[in-house]
Amino acid sequence: MKKALNTLGNYFKNFGIAFVKGDIWVKLSAVLMGAGYFARKQVINGIIMCLVEVLFAVLCIGYAAPNLAKFGTLGTVQFEQVFDPLTMTSTVNDYDNSFLILLNSIISLFIIFVFIVFYISNMKAVYRLQQKKENGEHINNFREDVRTMFNEKFHITLLTLPAIGIIIMNILPILVLVAVAFTNYDQQHMPPNALFTWVGWSNFKNLFTSSVTVTFGYSFKKVLVWTLEWAVLATFTTYIGGILMAKFINDKKTKLPKLWRTLFIIAIAVPQFVTLLLVRNFFADSGIVNTFCNSIGFTDFLKNIGLVPSNLSYIPFLTNPGWAKVMIIIINIWIGIPYQMLVATGVLMNIPEDQIESARIDGANPLQIFIKITMPYVLFVTGPSLITDFVKNINNFNVIYLLTQDVFVTSDQLLANSNAKEVDLLVTWLFRLTNEYYNYKMASVIGIIVFIICAAFTLITFTRTIKGDKEEEFQ
Amino acid sequence: MKKTVKFIIRHFILLFLSVIWLIPILWLFVTSFSGYKGINTSHFFPETWTLDNYAQLFFRSDSIVQYNRWFINTLVIAIFSCLISTILVLMVSYTMSKLRFAGRKGLMSFSIILNMFPGVLSMIAIYFILKTIGLTNSHLGMIIVYSAGAGLGYLICKGFMDTISVSLSEAARLEGASEAKIFWSVIIPLSKPIIVYTVINAFLAPWGDFVFAKLMLNSGVATDWTVAIGLFNMLGRSMINKYFSVFCAGGVIIAIPISILFVIMQKFYVEGITGGSVKG
Amino acid sequence: MKKKVLATLLATAMVAGCLAGCGNSDGGAASTPATDEAAPAEDTAPAEDAAPAEDAAPAEDTADSADASGSPIDTLIANTTGTVTMTVWASEEDQDLTTKLLDDFKAAYPDVTFDITLGAESESTAKDTILTDVEAAADVFAFADDQINELVQAGALQEVAAHYTYDVAAENASGAVEAATVDGKLYAYPMTADNGYFMFYDSSVFTEDDVQSLEKMVEVADAAGKKIAMDISNGWYIYAFFQGAGLELTLNDDGMTNTCTWNAAGGTDVAQSILDLTASNVFVDMGDEDMATQIAEGNVVACVNGTWRAETAAEAWGDNYAATKLPTFNVAGKDCQMSSYSGYKLVGVNPHSANLGWAMLLAEFLTNEDAQTARFEARGLGPANLAAASSDAVQSNPAIAALAAQAAYATPQRVGGNFWSPAETLGQILASGNPDGTDLQELLDTTVEGITAPVE
Numbered sequence A: 001m002k003k004a005l006n007t008l009g010n011y012f013k014n015f016g017i018a019f020v021k022g023d024i025w026v027k028l029s030a031v032l033m034g035a036g037y038f039a040r041k042q043v044i045n046g047i048i049m050c051l052v053e054v055l056f057a058v059l060c061i062g063y064a065a066p067n068l069a070k071f072g073t074l075g076t077v078q079f080e081q082v083f084d085p086l087t088m089t090s091t092v093n094d095y096d097n098s099f100l101i102l103l104n105s106i107i108s109l110f111i112i113f114v115f116i117v118f119y120i121s122n123m124k125a126v127y128r129l130q131q132k133k134e135n136g137e138h139i140n141n142f143r144e145d146v147r148t149m150f151n152e153k154f155h156i157t158l159l160t161l162p163a164i165g166i167i168i169m170n171i172l173p174i175l176v177l178v179a180v181a182f183t184n185y186d187q188q189h190m191p192p193n194a195l196f197t198w199v200g201w202s203n204f205k206n207l208f209t210s211s212v213t214v215t216f217g218y219s220f221k222k223v224l225v226w227t228l229e230w231a232v233l234a235t236f237t238t239y240i241g242g243i244l245m246a247k248f249i250n251d252k253k254t255k256l257p258k259l260w261r262t263l264f265i266i267a268i269a270v271p272q273f274v275t276l277l278l279v280r281n282f283f284a285d286s287g288i289v290n291t292f293c294n295s296i297g298f299t300d301f302l303k304n305i306g307l308v309p310s311n312l313s314y315i316p317f318l319t320n321p322g323w324a325k326v327m328i329i330i331i332n333i334w335i336g337i338p339y340q341m342l343v344a345t346g347v348l349m350n351i352p353e354d355q356i357e358s359a360r361i362d363g364a365n366p367l368q369i370f371i372k373i374t375m376p377y378v379l380f381v382t383g384p385s386l387i388t389d390f391v392k393n394i395n396n397f398n399v400i401y402l403l404t405q406d407v408f409v410t411s412d413q414l415l416a417n418s419n420a421k422e423v424d425l426l427v428t429w430l431f432r433l434t435n436e437y438y439n440y441k442m443a444s445v446i447g448i449i450v451f452i453i454c455a456a457f458t459l460i461t462f463t464r465t466i467k468g469d470k471e472e473e474f475q
Numbered sequence B: 001m002k003k004t005v006k007f008i009i010r011h012f013i014l015l016f017l018s019v020i021w022l023i024p025i026l027w028l029f030v031t032s033f034s035g036y037k038g039i040n041t042s043h044f045f046p047e048t049w050t051l052d053n054y055a056q057l058f059f060r061s062d063s064i065v066q067y068n069r070w071f072i073n074t075l076v077i078a079i080f081s082c083l084i085s086t087i088l089v090l091m092v093s094y095t096m097s098k099l100r101f102a103g104r105k106g107l108m109s110f111s112i113i114l115n116m117f118p119g120v121l122s123m124i125a126i127y128f129i130l131k132t133i134g135l136t137n138s139h140l141g142m143i144i145v146y147s148a149g150a151g152l153g154y155l156i157c158k159g160f161m162d163t164i165s166v167s168l169s170e171a172a173r174l175e176g177a178s179e180a181k182i183f184w185s186v187i188i189p190l191s192k193p194i195i196v197y198t199v200i201n202a203f204l205a206p207w208g209d210f211v212f213a214k215l216m217l218n219s220g221v222a223t224d225w226t227v228a229i230g231l232f233n234m235l236g237r238s239m240i241n242k243y244f245s246v247f248c249a250g251g252v253i254i255a256i257p258i259s260i261l262f263v264i265m266q267k268f269y270v271e272g273i274t275g276g277s278v279k280g
Numbered sequence C: 001m002k003k004k005v006l007a008t009l010l011a012t013a014m015v016a017g018c019l020a021g022c023g024n025s026d027g028g029a030a031s032t033p034a035t036d037e038a039a040p041a042e043d044t045a046p047a048e049d050a051a052p053a054e055d056a057a058p059a060e061d062t063a064d065s066a067d068a069s070g071s072p073i074d075t076l077i078a079n080t081t082g083t084v085t086m087t088v089w090a091s092e093e094d095q096d097l098t099t100k101l102l103d104d105f106k107a108a109y110p111d112v113t114f115d116i117t118l119g120a121e122s123e124s125t126a127k128d129t130i131l132t133d134v135e136a137a138a139d140v141f142a143f144a145d146d147q148i149n150e151l152v153q154a155g156a157l158q159e160v161a162a163h164y165t166y167d168v169a170a171e172n173a174s175g176a177v178e179a180a181t182v183d184g185k186l187y188a189y190p191m192t193a194d195n196g197y198f199m200f201y202d203s204s205v206f207t208e209d210d211v212q213s214l215e216k217m218v219e220v221a222d223a224a225g226k227k228i229a230m231d232i233s234n235g236w237y238i239y240a241f242f243q244g245a246g247l248e249l250t251l252n253d254d255g256m257t258n259t260c261t262w263n264a265a266g267g268t269d270v271a272q273s274i275l276d277l278t279a280s281n282v283f284v285d286m287g288d289e290d291m292a293t294q295i296a297e298g299n300v301v302a303c304v305n306g307t308w309r310a311e312t313a314a315e316a317w318g319d320n321y322a323a324t325k326l327p328t329f330n331v332a333g334k335d336c337q338m339s340s341y342s343g344y345k346l347v348g349v350n351p352h353s354a355n356l357g358w359a360m361l362l363a364e365f366l367t368n369e370d371a372q373t374a375r376f377e378a379r380g381l382g383p384a385n386l387a388a389a390s391s392d393a394v395q396s397n398p399a400i401a402a403l404a405a406q407a408a409y410a411t412p413q414r415v416g417g418n419f420w421s422p423a424e425t426l427g428q429i430l431a432s433g434n435p436d437g438t439d440l441q442e443l444l445d446t447t448v449e450g451i452t453a454p455v456e
Helices: A002-021 A024-029 A035-039 A041-068 A096-133 A142-148 A154-180 A200-207 A216-250 A257-269 A272-283 A288-296 A298-304 A319-348 A354-360 A368-394 A397-406 A411-418 A426-435 A441-466 B001-031 B052-059 B069-096 B104-114 B119-132 B139-162 B164-175 B178-192 B194-209 B211-216 B227-234 B242-279 C002-026 C039-042 C047-054 C065-070 C074-081 C092-108 C125-131 C143-151 C174-179 C214-224 C235-244 C267-279 C288-297 C307-320 C356-367 C368-381 C398-407 C419-431 C439-451
Strands: A081-084 A089-092 C082-090 C115-119 C141-145 C189-194 C200-202 C227-230 C249-251 C258-262 C283-285 C298-305 C321-324 C329-330 C334-337 C340-342 C346-348 C410-412
Touching: A002 A024, A002 A096, A002 A298, A024 A035, A024 A096, A024 B139, A035 A041, A035 C174, A041 A096, A041 A142, A041 C074, A081 B001, A089 C356, A096 A154, A096 B119, A142 C235, A154 A441, A154 B069, A154 B104, A154 B178, A200 A216, A200 B194, A216 A257, A216 A319, A216 A368, A216 A411, A216 A426, A216 B001, A257 A319, A257 B001, A257 B242, A257 C321, A272 A319, A272 A397, A272 B001, A272 B227, A272 B242, A288 C125, A298 C249, A319 A368, A319 A397, A319 B139, A319 B242, A319 C174, A354 A368, A368 A441, A411 B069, A411 C334, A411 C419, A411 C439, A426 A441, A426 B001, A426 B119, A426 C398, A441 B104, A441 B119, B001 B242, B052 B069, B052 B242, B069 B104, B069 B139, B069 B178, B069 B194, B069 B227, B069 B242, B104 C115, B119 B139, B139 B194, B139 B211, B139 C249, B164 C307, B178 B194, B194 B227, B194 B242, B211 B227, B227 B242, B242 C298, B242 C346, C065 C189, C074 C356, C082 C092, C082 C356, C092 C115, C092 C356, C125 C141, C125 C143, C141 C143, C141 C356, C174 C189, C189 C356, C189 C368, C200 C398, C214 C298, C227 C288, C235 C249, C235 C267, C235 C340, C258 C419, C258 C439, C267 C283, C267 C329, C267 C419, C267 C439, C283 C419, C288 C298, C288 C307, C298 C307, C307 C321, C307 C398, C346 C356, C356 C368, C419 C439
Parallel strands: C082 C115, C082 C141, C227 C283, C227 C298, C340 C410
Antiparallel strands: A081 A089, C141 C346, C189 C346, C200 C298, C200 C321, C249 C258, C329 C334
16 A cells, blocks of 8 residues: 555656756646657657647547536436427427436546546656657657557557457446446436436445335345355355366266266357246246146145245245245356366366375375365365356356346345345346336445455455466466 | 176266256257247147247248347357457457566556446446447447457456466567567467457357347347347247247257357367466 | 428418317317417417408318318428438237338328338336437337336326327227326327236136135135136235225325325235135236246136236137126125226327427327227227227127226226335235234235335
8 A cells, every 4th residue: 555655656756857857848848748759859759749639628628628517516407398289399408418417527537537647657758758868868760669569568559459448348337337326316317307416425325224114224234145145155066066077077987078078068058048047937936847846746745844835836946035045056056067167177187197196006095085185286276266256156147137037026025125135136136226226326336335345355366366476487 | 896886877977967957958949849839837848849930030030030130140249249359358468468567467456356347237337328429229339348348358368378488488589579479479379279268258248148238229129139139038028928939949049059169169168268267 | 392391381370370260160170289379279269260261262171171281290291301210119919010000101191201110119118128218219109007107207208288180188088098197298199998907717617606706716716626816926916905995005296105005904904815815725826927828728717917818818718718807805704896907008209209290190190099990900909099999899809898897996007116016025925825924914014114115
């Protein structure tokens, strides 16, 4: 943390130095960005910088300023429309669309931020040019500058395109939604017909308090607990299952390992939404599995031992909270194991044979070998991906949504009051809040919480791999 | 004798497991030939067999079933988005794995955290961003949705590239090759398994996604849809009893090419994942 | 071209003034724009002035030719240059019919080039797609009347401030018009009047006397080893019990929150009665899709459902297919008639439409008498149009007759968004036999708190 602050401090300090110690051209660059380049005969660079500056100015006046002016209120002019029955047309006033104001303001702020960074680094670059000239070093011409883009600065060339994509698809949407969490954007305040505005922290307060009518606090706790339970169970069951299955199939005693593997792979080659929707109908209350269980008397058996409520004539596979949770885990095992098996197959192939051999000579039985040698090795190798899987499961939308949407009805009244269900993960809950109830403000708050939880888990594991110098070990 | 028993038990277990894994798939397959359009709840196998569901998919396009168009739409979207995403992923993973520059580690941590934000939530903001540039309800927009953010998913690919020995690029560098040339002619050829892995994953995404696609392609016009929305739509409340077996037929049709792809690419896939996941 | 437009505009200006008069003297020509503004004009325009104007126009003595020269429609046609591009959403089942109607619509205005795209969007879920982005929604769309409040609130419905080809309010059943009205303003064009629910039954199992009482039906079905289905875990259906027993659920004046008295005296009796009925395991909670399969399989011999299931039931039960009003059910020893929601399907016009005028004309065209008759003939959907509904064919349709019989006990659906989740859960708890053994009064109290929760 301290280091980060220092870096930041130096960043601005260097800028200050550049400005104070620079000659007249460097100082002029503070106004006309290309000035420093013209002075060192880098005309093309100079022109490009000036163009960037002009473009920014145009953007500021034409785009950023009108939007940012309304950023404080998110608009004040309500949509109005007057219909003229004789011409059959209607006139619409010049109304404000809160969401577009928010979106455009954030894009504007982002552009301004990027420009400031660019501006500062420009000043430094110009100062460096001055120093180079003073020291009599070689100053690149434009062609040489371009060439550095494929050598020393190749990373900039490579990262520009992906970065633009990520900014549009990830960073801007996230910034917008973080902002939405502080507004009252919901079904009663939906643009274009209505305006929404800033409400401060009240949505966050709603999430952590419970009253009889506002049950978000209650639901949040319940959903969060199940989300974590699910993520742990789903990750470990498929992980262990995958390893065991890979071990079983790859064993020398198994004939035709490729055939078996292919059989299991077919199950994951069918797109998930097809298999899940299919399985949902397979286990429906009046579905084929229930017909079968009924005819062999299994349903009655379960009734007798109390696992199925006595007033039902079917097994509530996906309609009773307890049953549904178990079924979801089981179905997830069905979907997840073949995939994990593929991963584990690869890992097991690389296992150091000599260790196993020497253990066998020492008289260890296969189980001991598995626990003492195979598992630690596999765990070591796949540890990081285990965490990735865990985070993926926290956000596992498909399995829960496709299996329970339209089928599962909650029987917890407090959950119902905040549109949650027992089987909901945080993501499915927030999806339903936006998609069916247009409660964008609460969904954003939940989204931020999910984000924080996942980020925490990931940071813990990845700082280990990234910060350490293990990367070079294999190279 | 004991060995034979063990041998039989072992294969019997495998057989049993494969049956469990394949029953739903088998149900999908046989139901796709069912003469009854709704869900058959009392018999596993259809009572009447017919090819009509397939005929309906391919030859009787109407405003609900436009399978040929869906297939072409999805194929086009998948091909382009898989090309773009693969290129983006390779660019990022090479940079992160082989190049050393200031702020690299910070950037990596940042990108990992960024990737944690639930996609279903940012969806609505992405929708409006694309709407302002007029790309909703267009396949170009879908390609952007599936590929633009691909750069974030570089971890596994980077892990794989980490295992490529640094001496190779050193040698090339000594011969005076530029970084760009090293990327293109040294690293890329060696990364074949992980490229195949990335390509398959990127190619498959549009076939399985219905959430984003449903939001972006919201004109209600069936000819615009992808296979996933079209099939998902068939299981809507008012449709399921008339289209369930057609849905199954549609599912079988997309499953066939993907299964073949998977079986052929199995080797690369395994190498790709594990090469990458060794390092996470 | 310019001259022609100018001439038309002048003609419009002239005729618009006298048209009101003409309309008056003709006893209300269908083409008169009956707008709020026009209404007073009609009263003030002296009939004497109008009459000579009509005479003065040579060879223009019929109302038809009068509006041919200057009605808003003509203005619209004159003002329309280029292609009129529109999108229409109709349900999946309505595609064939709508395609045909669209062709007729194009033929009715041969001077205009149309590019109309027909999309499939189920009436019951139209709201979900429309509200996500109102501006991107279709120009003309069909939806179920329960969504009208939310759609109006989101500004997704153009007020029907004027009508051009037929009198929307006068030619449709009053219930349908009421369902399309919010705060005294008409917002949609009634399309069908059959979106409510009633009882289907297999007359080989039940006699006409049996179906008078739910308890009796349960008894008979039990003896036959069959089931009676109803989607109890659904706010829309469970309303039938509570409303039937005289408890209330209404929308407050703010248009968002509800008033609900389900937990008042007698509420627990209704809950107990539902518990008793479902305990038999003959009267079962079942979703619509399942019901369709179970009817076809022969397990369900009676169900509470709507006209959309008529086909399934008629196919499965053949000549024994019958439908009637909902039965009575026993609340604390007293027989109460089950109530229901009367439902309508409506057509709405998107105010953000680029071709608002054409969208309104198309909406009228899709809901006029001919269209409603055609819709009944093609799909058996009950017309909201009075003239179309009075035909013999409509009157003799069992499902529609049952709806008509139920109409006396049905109420229009006016309920705020907070109703659905709590009511659904109440239904789920009762249908599964109150597994936690929660005190019924407490159960209802929590439900009512959820239903009446304030909307921020």
